[in-house]
Amino acid sequence: MNTYSSPVKVAIAGATGYAGQELVTLLARHPHITLAAAMSSSADSAERPLPRLARLWNGKVEPLNTDRLANEMDLVFLAVPEKAAADLALPLVEANVRVIDLSGAFRIRDTADRARWYPTTKSLPAGTAYGLTELFRNDVKDARLIANPGCYPTAALLAMLPLVKAGLIDTAAGVIVDAKSGISGAGRAATDRTHFSENHGSVAAYGVLGHRHVAEMEQEVGSTVTFVPHLVPLDRGILETIYLRTTAGTTGEKISAALHATYADEPFIRLTGDALPEIKHVAWTNFCDIGWKFDAPSGRLVLVSCIDNLVKGAAGQALQNVKVMYGFEERTGLL
Amino acid sequence: MNTYSSPVKVAIAGATGYAGQELVTLLARHPHITLAAAMSSSADSAERPLPRLARLWNGKVEPLNTDRLANEMDLVFLAVPEKAAADLALPLVEANVRVIDLSGAFRIRDTADRARWYPTTKSLPAGTAYGLTELFRNDVKDARLIANPGCYPTAALLAMLPLVKAGLIDTAAGVIVDAKSGISGAGRAATDRTHFSENHGSVAAYGVLGHRHVAEMEQEVGSTVTFVPHLVPLDRGILETIYLRTTAGTTGEKISAALHATYADEPFIRLTGDALPEIKHVAWTNFCDIGWKFDAPSGRLVLVSCIDNLVKGAAGQALQNVKVMYGFEERTGLL
């Protein structure tokens, strides 16, 4: 399947955050990819090892070096804040380096919406694809810049979109996404919000009706989405409960058929039917598990979708996209 | 305030479950109540201490003794499964012993609905009150039998009902309650569902569209409620996120006013406005914290309501009801 003669030479900008370290771990063991450089997000720090990755990856994180990224790499992962990503991506693309951006900088296609949610992004280069692998694989294949989806939209859209596209969902009647996320989703910075004692034994909603990931969901679904994320006291993983109304004539068989038709051959999507998925079964993997419960008389449909936010919701999906871009077997080196 | 001359003599049937032990702890330190007997839920076990309550309560749990309950007590708490509660409650009420039942046996007033959800309950005695203290205090005062509300309905109804009653909610447009509960809510029995390793690092939905607590919610709200409970990896506490549509003309001021008018003098309700509540702030207390976020242009309203399921959701509310029944100060001995 791989039509590529030599290993792909890649680098990471932003290797010390949680998503960055996950990328280093995954790339270090992939047979057809060479991790040629892992850089921190700023130019002024000295070289340093990542001790907890010892024997998995023995390189050193080096200061950010844009020239090296532009001149020596086939592909660069950006795991930096969106402003830095917006600045780095364009020159790389122009230098014919393929880019996978894990920030939100290039996810929104509509200019006005993008200006509202990601004002630091100046423009969207030609050849940009929204990297929700299973549903946009053709776009990803030839893309020069991949906007790797947010963790919340990944779980929500993989569950909803096949049903929306099949005309089974009355999106005007309301689309509600209630998300429960582990704390690694809040990033590596030590803040009141990430303090152990503030989260242990607790659950808290945040960003109610104002979280930026809603923009990606609304863009793909094509209607208003009510989105409320919550922090739950675990490290890795997201479970989303999605409340929908179906269109007239929708049956349980049609729902099941639409999902199975879309995902029959997908290595990383597991449809669990009414045995609803749990975070435990997807943590540390690239799986997205999707289950559902349909109340035919009332037309109420509840979807439950689970991923590991650092794998399928970030580094794993990014790696999956690389494999699509270079024609590698998607399962290699990914659980 | 207490017009009662001597301490109230109470007993607990079902003292070894989580709610039962919580009751023992609360009652043991209350100045105007004498815990005269703590019984297990069956007649055939020997007497035994509750070692983890040593120095808080030094009595012994004795086998269930219905005669003693009927002849020697002013009031009995039933913290036993619903079938046992349905059997025990009626003779006690007939013997003029007041009863607070923590099971669901007597919560549903409509005969057909009760037959569907709690088929072992034969009838609802006169003088039965639904013990959601803040909203039914007058009924509680003179009741002979209190149906202590379920943990999930307690949090949901305290948040929703004042708004529904004020005509601010378009209940026909859908009422969705997404609940996140600690594992103590699943009871003390050791099962696959309560195993540590199945819950640590995980979140799981259960009882989707079929959990019995929905019946209480629908009874009080007067319309269909979509209810999905989830288990989250913590011990005590519930957070519910409630998705509503408001009626035309509803404003943020009206929402706030309806809640503040209802709860202005309530010692155990804390309205947090748009600083949304967290489980951590109510765990080990009898508080119900309620916050909300209103999107005026779209009429979408999100309520967030938190309680400790073993206190306000069970033993604490039961004790609060006793105090209402006997005219004690409600805050004494309750955090």
Add this chain to the structure above:
Amino acid sequence: MNTYSSPVKVAIAGATGYAGQELVTLLARHPHITLAAAMSSSADSAERPLPRLARLWNGKVEPLNTDRLANEMDLVFLAVPEKAAADLALPLVEANVRVIDLSGAFRIRDTADRARWYPTTKSLPAGTAYGLTELFRNDVKDARLIANPGCYPTAALLAMLPLVKAGLIDTAAGVIVDAKSGISGAGRAATDRTHFSENHGSVAAYGVLGHRHVAEMEQEVGSTVTFVPHLVPLDRGILETIYLRTTAGTTGEKISAALHATYADEPFIRLTGDALPEIKHVAWTNFCDIGWKFDAPSGRLVLVSCIDNLVKGAAGQALQNVKVMYGFEERTGLL
């Protein structure tokens, strides 16, 4: 028992840390103590409420005001870093205000040792007592300055000292204290060490052979102590496993007798014998639970001691000391 005519007027310096907030909570509900002021640890912050204590305490935290502490209070709790405590305590004592210091500033009596471990402490005023309540109650009664013990030494010394004093322990053969502490013990500051994701699913040793609390243990035991604290993924509570060798002639009966003789009438010490204590049973209480296992043939003795680090290990013991100082019933307002 209370020979004090009017409520004791107290203040807290450092009310926003975890120990400080715990103190506010405990003091706010105590009938014979008036919390006259809760101050932050610095002079330059504005007044602000503690929202999570709403309805428990409705005051405002005010900037540090040393004059007010010296002129208006009967007693001041210092819940500030040791340097600030060392500076604040002396003028207060001179102004005849009694002081309970929760930092380590005044715990070490030997000048050289104190200079090594707490170099910012200038001197130890006359009337200073080490406030390990159960074992130094007479000193506490009349003290002007209480050095409230560290959380780790509290659990370790309550378990060990009665046996050491009874001559049952061969301290020269080695005293090892292996402690497991919840993360609240690391304080409220957001750091890499207190980040949720760094602790969830993990255990880490820290301060091996160099933690300052060893000085208090060695001072009271009178020999070298090997002390290794660990952070475990929970919020509140400490469990210490203590490895000792007994002197010739020691029997299980003598061990049990020494502990029971010391603690027979103590409301907050629970001796559990060989049913070893667990953190869960002491969390949110002022209890210290102590169990033990003795291997008579080899003379090996293992003690297990548990407390809640914020209650018995800090605020609870501080409040207990106040009650001893003023002759109040020790159990009032403390679980």
Add this chain to the structure above:
Amino acid sequence: MNTYSSPVKVAIAGATGYAGQELVTLLARHPHITLAAAMSSSADSAERPLPRLARLWNGKVEPLNTDRLANEMDLVFLAVPEKAAADLALPLVEANVRVIDLSGAFRIRDTADRARWYPTTKSLPAGTAYGLTELFRNDVKDARLIANPGCYPTAALLAMLPLVKAGLIDTAAGVIVDAKSGISGAGRAATDRTHFSENHGSVAAYGVLGHRHVAEMEQEVGSTVTFVPHLVPLDRGILETIYLRTTAGTTGEKISAALHATYADEPFIRLTGDALPEIKHVAWTNFCDIGWKFDAPSGRLVLVSCIDNLVKGAAGQALQNVKVMYGFEERTGLL
């Protein structure tokens, strides 16, 4: 390196416990091993899938079939209770099937000791090796029966033995192993001990001075070991703190040299020096991380050793042993 022409055909007896499922997961992705059968621990259950391993392993767990194990397999893993293991192993060995036993049945060489700790084991067949891979690799290579080490001894012995063998430890002065283990170590059975609510927010010692794993430690160390395991509120992982006294003349350099000489080329041992290891860094991997702190003046040495109990402490080490037995590269398919 692999001198074996065709894939090794293996089976698991006891595939539904935590160690068994871990084995299935690891074996399913190994290129040179064919998982030919996964059997439950008893003969009378029907075939059933392992849904949470869907897309990783799509086989079915079948009832125990001893004949098939004896006639069709190259090697069998026993992940069953020790009594069943003792019964199954001997006929398999006689049928020339190699066996890796994850129970304790064959770990103790001394007949009297074995009779005391594992009375159901009848005899120790010739060709039995203690499978602590790094330290007994030559024995493992040609063994017919591998006694896979216990999780606690794995972590303890990998840290201690190189120092004991180098003569640096005064074992007569006492060897203390204080272990902290995740709850998966207590097995998959739902009991009071594995209930979520009994462990969340708690730590508990168990098996003090009487846990069977002490026998393996004493066998290899050659002296009395004081061993106290604790359950900590996490799922996977063990951290052990080991308290030792060194012999005269021991220096920090000698300690470091002995460890580095032993483990220089080992892919799964990481020596962290005085940057002490944490469970988080080894969870989900086959690593054993070892750190230490030496107080030269007093001769006190503290070792800290971490593993994932289900990987290096069970299934991972078992797989590593297979690779040694068949000459496969040890790192393939193991993190």
